[in-house]
Amino acid sequence: xxxxxxxxxxxxxxxxxxxxxxxxxxxxxxxxxxxxxxxxxxxxxxxxxxxxxxxxxxxxxxxxxxxxxxxxxxxxxxxxxxxxxxxxxxxxxxxxxxxxxxxxxxxxxxxx
Amino acid sequence: xxxxxxxxxxxxxxxxxxxxxxxxxxxxxxxxxxxxxxxxxxxxxxxxxxxxxxxxxxxxxxxxxxxxxxxxxxxxxxxxxxxxxxxxxxxxxxxxxxxxxxxxxxxxx
Numbered sequence: 550x551x552x553x554x555x556x557x558x559x560x561x562x563x564x565x566x567x568x569x570x571x572x573x574x575x576x577x578x579x580x581x582x583x584x585x586x587x588x589x590x591x592x593x594x595x596x597x598x599x600x601x602x603x604x605x606x607x608x609x610x611x612x613x614x615x616x617x618x619x620x621x622x623x624x625x626x627x628x629x630x631x632x633x634x635x636x637x638x639x640x641x642x643x644x645x646x647x648x649x650x651x652x653x654x655x656x657x658x659x660x661x
Numbered sequence: 662x663x664x665x666x667x668x669x670x671x672x673x674x675x676x677x678x679x680x681x682x683x684x685x686x687x688x689x690x691x692x693x694x695x696x697x698x699x700x701x702x703x704x705x706x707x708x709x710x711x712x713x714x715x716x717x718x719x720x721x722x723x724x725x726x727x728x729x730x731x732x733x734x735x736x737x738x739x740x741x742x743x744x745x746x747x748x749x750x751x752x753x754x755x756x757x758x759x760x761x762x763x764x765x766x767x768x769x770x
Contacts, residue, residue: 582757594757
């Protein structure tokens with residue numbers, strides 16, 4: 550089944566403890582992206598990647614890192630999480646401009 | 662900077678009604694526009710994608726139209742069902758996708 554898989558689905562952590570949210574797609578898509586969704590602010594793009602080893606900042610990249618060492622994986626790294634990074638995070642992928650964007654089921658992160 | 666507005670923010674209708682969800686965007690230089698459905702606590706599911714050269718797309722009971730010059734798109738849902746209850750988001754794409762806040766639809770049996 551074609552899908553974007555995020556792990557974990559739920560994560561509670563403390564301020565400053567490094568964490569990684571994984572994202573994997575099995576559709577051989579070149580483009581992958583991370584978003585966060587917050588009430589009243591909608592979905593905002595954090596980082597995106599047009600292909601392997603190519604990543605760019607989105608609208609809200611501060612406090613996040615990404616890597617794209619292989620086509621299928623696009624992990625999101627929070628080196629020193631803070632409470633304002635408490636949010637619902639989504640990974641998405643697509644293969645070209647005029648193709649649908651496929652989303653993972655989300656990761657709900659709480660930073661205390 | 663692209664800004665996307667969806668009206669209404671919430672809508673409650675009885676089962677069987679036809680309804681229209683509206684999406685407006687400020688930058689008309691888009692490649693395509695996508696409509697998504699989001700169920701509570703879940704990810705977004707793509708419903709329809711309209712390319713900039715198209716005026717509308719249909720899938721089952723759903724029909725989406727695009728008027729790029731005026732910066733508007735509508736999603737028409739025919740014969741609504743309780744299973745259609747969800748939040749619907751539009752996202753014009755112009756190098757990146759910009760999302761509206763969505764319309765939360767409740768269809769009552």
